[in-house]
Amino acid sequence: MKQDTIGYDSLEARPLPKWLTDQRDGLNYYQPEMPKMMEDHSLNIAVVSTGAIIIITLLLFTAYFIWKKRKKIK
Amino acid sequence: MKIRGFRIVWFAAILSMACTTKVSEWFLLNAVPDKYILVYYHNGQHTDKVKWQNNELDNEAKVANVLFQPIQKEDVKEPYYALYYNNRLQAEYSRYDSLRTLFSSPLRREIADELMDGKLCVMLFLKTGIPEKDERRMEIIQHTISSSPFRDVITLKELDRNNWEEKHFVSMLLQVESDLKEIQEPMLFGIFGQFRALEPLLANGISPENINLMIDFLTADCSCLIKDNLPGMSILSETSWENPEPAMVNKILDDNPALLHH
Numbered sequence: 001m002k003q004d005t006i007g008y009d010s011l012e013a014r015p016l017p018k019w020l021t022d023q024r025d026g027l028n029y030y031q032p033e034m035p036k037m038m039e040d041h042s043l044n045i046a047v048v049s050t051g052a053i054i055i056i057t058l059l060l061f062t063a064y065f066i067w068k069k070r071k072k073i074k
Numbered sequence: 075m076k077i078r079g080f081r082i083v084w085f086a087a088i089l090s091m092a093c094t095t096k097v098s099e100w101f102l103l104n105a106v107p108d109k110y111i112l113v114y115y116h117n118g119q120h121t122d123k124v125k126w127q128n129n130e131l132d133n134e135a136k137v138a139n140v141l142f143q144p145i146q147k148e149d150v151k152e153p154y155y156a157l158y159y160n161n162r163l164q165a166e167y168s169r170y171d172s173l174r175t176l177f178s179s180p181l182r183r184e185i186a187d188e189l190m191d192g193k194l195c196v197m198l199f200l201k202t203g204i205p206e207k208d209e210r211r212m213e214i215i216q217h218t219i220s221s222s223p224f225r226d227v228i229t230l231k232e233l234d235r236n237n238w239e240e241k242h243f244v245s246m247l248l249q250v251e252s253d254l255k256e257i258q259e260p261m262l263f264g265i266f267g268q269f270r271a272l273e274p275l276l277a278n279g280i281s282p283e284n285i286n287l288m289i290d291f292l293t294a295d296c297s298c299l300i301k302d303n304l305p306g307m308s309i310l311s312e313t314s315w316e317n318p319e320p321a322m323v324n325k326i327l328d329d330n331p332a333l334l335h336h
């Protein structure tokens with residue numbers, strides 16, 4: 001036992017065997033890793049990047065059509 | 075590539091089997107018992123009788139989990155034997171005759187047979203010889219085992235701590251923990267694997283809850299945590315542990331998957 005060197009005053013206070021306390025407390029088996037809640041920014045990033053792409057595309061097309069119209073007038 | 079894939083599947087299969095083997099079965103198949111060392115201290119003067127005795131001990135030791143080693147020391151006045159387990163002195167014997175039943179005894183043979191027959195464990199009730207103390211605990215043990223779904227694979231044995239024929243066995247059991255010799259209370263040892271004795275439940279610790287925890291411990295999946303830190307102590311025994319019967323507990327668990335646990 002790994003607990004038998006611990007001093008005790010009476011038989012009632014004598015520690016239980018380690019195999020027993022580990023079995024009782026579920027420590028004889030590797031505990032599965034608890035998933036941690038992380039802050040999720042993916043939605044914000046998706047909205048901003050989609051918006052940015054739309055705006056850039058609009059700007060490019062606008063500039064292109066203006067340039068094309070001017071060329072036609074000339 | 076195909077061979078590599080096959081190897082990976084094979085390794086995964088072995089790994090998954092290792093993790094679902096129950097504690098009692100894993101110990102029986104894999105955990106080789108720790109060796110005791112029996113030393114004969116002498117000052118160099120050997121009679122023919124002593125040579126013959128040492129030869130006998132050497133032969134007997136080959137089939138038990140013990141090494142016999144004569145050691146010559148100048149300061150030894152009278153030759154004597156000393157038994158060690160994990161470098162800890164267990165007992166000293168002044169005469170060869172007192173080593174009778176050291177390596178084996180009737181009860182140890184019975185217990186080894188039960189383990190080789192595929193039983194989950196042998197619960198050994200070490201009695202104090204005081205009926206008022208022993209009978210109450212015995213009732214609790216019998217009632218708890220008979221209520222357990224694993225009752226058919228658990229053998230209950232009794233042993234009086236003053237039993238002369240089993241004195242070496244009693245002595246080894248009382249060495250499982252450093253303070254057991256001083257405690258005059260009934261004790262319940264779980265014996266499993268290749269004669270490994272768990273640290274006992276004693277006095278009020280012999281309760282239905284704790285007995286069921288002992289059963290749970292032995293019927294659980296064997297985890298690396300248990301393999302890395304083997305509980306209990308090996309008992310000296312003259313047993314060949316080759317080809318044991320399949321573990322009976324597996325049939326109970328296969329028929330009742332609800333009993334599976336960690």
